[in-house]
Amino acid sequence: MTRFTLIVHDFGGPIAFPLALREHSAVSRLVIMNTWCWPFADHPAMVRKAQIAAGPLGRLLYRYANASLRLIMPSAYGDKRKLTPEIHRQYLSVFEDRDARVRVLHALARALLASHGFYADLWREAERLRRVPSLIVWGLKDSAFPPAFLDRWRTLLPDARVAVLERAGHWPHEEDPHSVIAEIEAFLTDHADFADPAAFGRITTSTKNTTSTKA
Numbered sequence: 001m002t003r004f005t006l007i008v009h010d011f012g013g014p015i016a017f018p019l020a021l022r023e024h025s026a027v028s029r030l031v032i033m034n035t036w037c038w039p040f041a042d043h044p045a046m047v048r049k050a051q052i053a054a055g056p057l058g059r060l061l062y063r064y065a066n067a068s069l070r071l072i073m074p075s076a077y078g079d080k081r082k083l084t085p086e087i088h089r090q091y092l093s094v095f096e097d098r099d100a101r102v103r104v105l106h107a108l109a110r111a112l113l114a115s116h117g118f119y120a121d122l123w124r125e126a127e128r129l130r131r132v133p134s135l136i137v138w139g140l141k142d143s144a145f146p147p148a149f150l151d152r153w154r155t156l157l158p159d160a161r162v163a164v165l166e167r168a169g170h171w172p173h174e175e176d177p178h179s180v181i182a183e184i185e186a187f188l189t190d191h192a193d194f195a196d197p198a199a200f201g202r203i204t205t206s207t208k209n210t211t212s213t214k215a
Contacts, residue, residue: 005188007031009173011108014115014122020132021125029191030134031184032153032160034145034170038123039116043148050112062106063098069105078141078169087174126156133191134160137183139168139175161187 006027008016013035020027040046052058053067061067069091077083095101134157138150154162163183168175 001026003028005029005031007033007184008035009033010035010170013037014119017122021122021128027132029132029188030129031137031187032134033137033172033180034139034142036145036149037119037126038152039119040112041116047113050109053109054113058109059102059106062101062109066092066095066101068101068109069095072144076142076144076170078139078167078175082175130157130159133187135183135187136160136162137172137180138162138164139170139172140164140166141168142170144170
């Protein structure tokens, strides 16, 4: 089995976490950046934002104003100057088609609340993520995911290495790439043995229901 490190951000978290939670997962280490794996029922502010984004007004804004990338993205940067025209063009160029904005971006907005059951299932299994080394890299000025999200990750993964980037927002890998790369390299060096198939065997056989995750 080829082992790998899983790095997740935003919707990439709930989309990819099932890989890390499955029995005998190939994930050996986990890197978490501004994401989640739980329902939003106890986050009223998040629910209000999601209701607007998922509703008819949100659909119009996504289709005709490309709201996700032209409005939401800039607001979630810790330092707006870090969203250079070159970087912004890369994101915008993928969604020039209005129908694509609805089919993909607005569909994700609807999924924030509509996929409540899926997130609840993830959260029930989330303690399994403790089976593998984890690194949390968090942009603290994220207007989308508040510091309470980071606090929840700290509680879920008490042994995780945590790097808080105080000036970064929702996209730490875009806003402070050098710090993110340095943190990931140090983390992988410290846990190099977890990429070894023999180490994987020791982890997965130590407990009947053990699952390994990657970063």
